[in-house]
Amino acid sequence: MAKYEQLAQELKTRIAQGVWQAGDKLPSLRQTVADSGLSLMTVLNAYQLLESQGVITAQEKSGYLVAPLPETFRYPDRPRQIYLSDKVDINEFVFSVLQASKQAGIVPFGSGFPDPSLFPQQALARSLVKVTRHMSPSFAADNLPPGNAGLRKAISQRYAKLGMSISPDEIIITSGAMEALNLSLATLTQAGDWVVIESPTFYGAMQAIERLKLKAIAVATDPQQGIDLEALAEVLKTYPVKACWLMSQHQNPLGCSLSDTKKQALYQLLNEHKVSLIEDDVYQELYVGSIAPRPVKAFDTEGRVLHCGSFSKSLIAGYRVGWVAAGLHAPKLQRLQVMSTLSTSAPMQLAIADFIQSAQYERHLKQLRKKLADRKLAMYQLLRAHLPESVGVNFAQGGYFLWLALPAHMDATQIYSEAIERGISIAPGNLFSNQVEFRHFMRLNASYECSPEIVSAVVVLAELIRNYSR
Template identity: 35%
Template sequence: MLYRELANRLQTLIDDEVYPPGVALPGVRKLSQQHKVSVSTAVNACQELERRGLLQAKPRSGYFVCQAATKHKPPRIRTVSKTPKPVSGQERVLQLVQAANNPEMVNLGTAIPAADFLPVNVIEKAFRQVWREQRRRCVGYEFPPGAPELRTHIARHLASLQCRVNPEQVLITNSCQESIAIALKQVTQPGDIVVLESPTYYGLLQVVEQLGLKALEIPTDPTEGLSLGALELALESWPVAACVFVPSFSNPLGTCLSDERKQQLLRLLEKHNVPLVEDDIYGELPLSGPRPRPVKSWDTQGLVYYCSSSSKTLAAGLRVGWLVPGKNIQRAEYLQFINTVSVNTPAQLALAEVLDKSRYQRLIRGMCSDYSLAVARMIDRVSQLFPPDTRISRPAGGFVLWVELPGKINTTERLQAAMEAGVSFAPGSLFSATGKFANCLRINCAVKWDARVERGLLTLAKLLTA
């Protein structure tokens, strides 16, 4: 698209320090004249660079180059195996997530936002209200498909994103990951091939491993996202049973497919009649600009299985997720029932109470602003402390960074020493079925910034340099 072409040209000028850190870009009208595009194209290009973490908008002042914008390059695209592979070794993740419970550990390893980023008081008030008003209901089961009022609010929210969903099509689950597992159980059998981004969230690999599936990885551009050309080749070469993607703010790269590319993705899957399990857990968290539409919003054939939860926006401890199955809600309900019988009733009702209030969108906007500042701060510190030639992602949403280290540093080998020194991170090999990305790591930016975090980053930088 034209605005992306302009954004790429401006990024080159920023990388070459034609526009150095702290300097204002020409106004959008001036840019439109210089580059012979419309004002709206210039605005969209600046917003795209803002999503990439290169520009910061200042009210009534224009767009300014971020301080860390020219200090690093994005991670490189990696070649991937062209054959499906079974997944193994994901039990290492448990050690990593257990570290999050250690109050002495600087938690950079798990994508769990610190309580300071979450509306704790709002959640507490909602729980008090549902226990006061519905205490008898709170002590009982809320069998699948879940609390009617919560399903109604989720359906209304999806309708605001142009998804054609009614409450009867919404299933409440214990998490986004459980939603993904249920969706895959509906459309696959052990031994089937599923397509994943590369790198991909290790939780998706855990589900694939648990279900006895084979993973076929598709290279992902750190800026543009999933390679649709590589996906088309995979669909033509292999009997793919399903795709599992994070189209809006992927984990760990933070990329977001444009609306145009999301529609191209859906058309490609429709052509081959391959279902998409869409993980939209970060969709609510753009670092700038509007909330992107899910792929589900263009789905007219029931091919998209939509999965999300409240863990990144309201509270991970609620353990409430949801699934909009493509075609068979009854089968999905049964699978959820045999998995865990029901989802925590007070948590469902409390979440419904929060979603019922008009302040929800205001809460999300405040959270996005906080995450944006946290990501920018982490990029700045990592670019200063880590080895020269370190490459850092420019996430468009969410709150994690993907870092590629120079040389042959193996982050898995350095993890134990880092944890013994009181700081955790997620080594890159966890994000691939074939153990690629050995010199990469993912960092959680949503931490309460204090002297401990500064010391932890300094310690980590020394361990990764040694």
């Protein structure tokens, strides 16, 4: 463990012991340098690490304060560690929930997208007009797979900011992360193969498995600590797994992220078994604090990780631009893309390339992270104020999802149907598993400002849950 990590750990222990409590000011950087004998840089790194973990917050002029930490959430009953499914059948349910959530005027707690008012839509429209005016006559051919060279270079430079060396040559631009993930899975598997997913998992993983006629092994994933590596190790010893598809950061639906140590251990485990990882990292930019976390791909020495990213959650939904840094698998994946969608829309690639190469992008991301972090905490507090105590709310730093555990006898699908009738959507737990184990869970979108409309919707939801319990 590096010195700054040790110091961060010591400070965390003292906070847990109550030496400093929520709202208290931590000793200044200077004071800690004097007390610990460590360098200013080490102390600063430790404070920034704690900030990125949401343990402390930086306040202008007053230094660092201990953050009000929500309660720790654990599953009320420990779920099974492994579920095997030789037939995945989720598509119809996902389709019906997504259709119902599209109704005009609905309060979108069930939505997977952040509040669209957080996106710089007008500035992007200006980029789109500018690039389409100046497109070369050969623009269609120029932007065929692997995609626009300027955009791939800009993405590779963003990896460099994380200290990762990813060549533009291994990056393929796709129509959103959904295409990146689907092509990655098709590159690694054939019908009948076993694929490891998390439990619960993003429903898109199960839809892709269903479409490609694969078999799923769902491995228990803790709402705070992420995937159970011991269970994964057992699975890898027992089954001829062809791919592992998971999220190491801001997992959907749980919100949790793996520590660096766990990311590295996960990579080593998969590498030992020569299993490639499809890393779904669409919320990568939505971290808290000033240190950007690095994905599992950062530990990849063999080109085995297919790292899938998107602009849908951090810049603009609907332009449908994502990518995959596909390592060893880039040549095969490009060929599959040519056989399926051919390429991503050229004007959209050019517009995004134009925007992200300007200073506006970093400015936008900073504001977005801050707003999402504030709104998520406010929504958590609002829920806690209105929901019965028997409902657990999982709070993990970053992203914009909250995961709720209702009492075990309840069925969130029923709450979902009643909520839709009252003009509110939620994402019921059954969306995130091929089994019924998450029947009494739901995911809520916490990216919206706590306006009077949102507060009323939370009150209605709490009432539906209370009435169910009676």
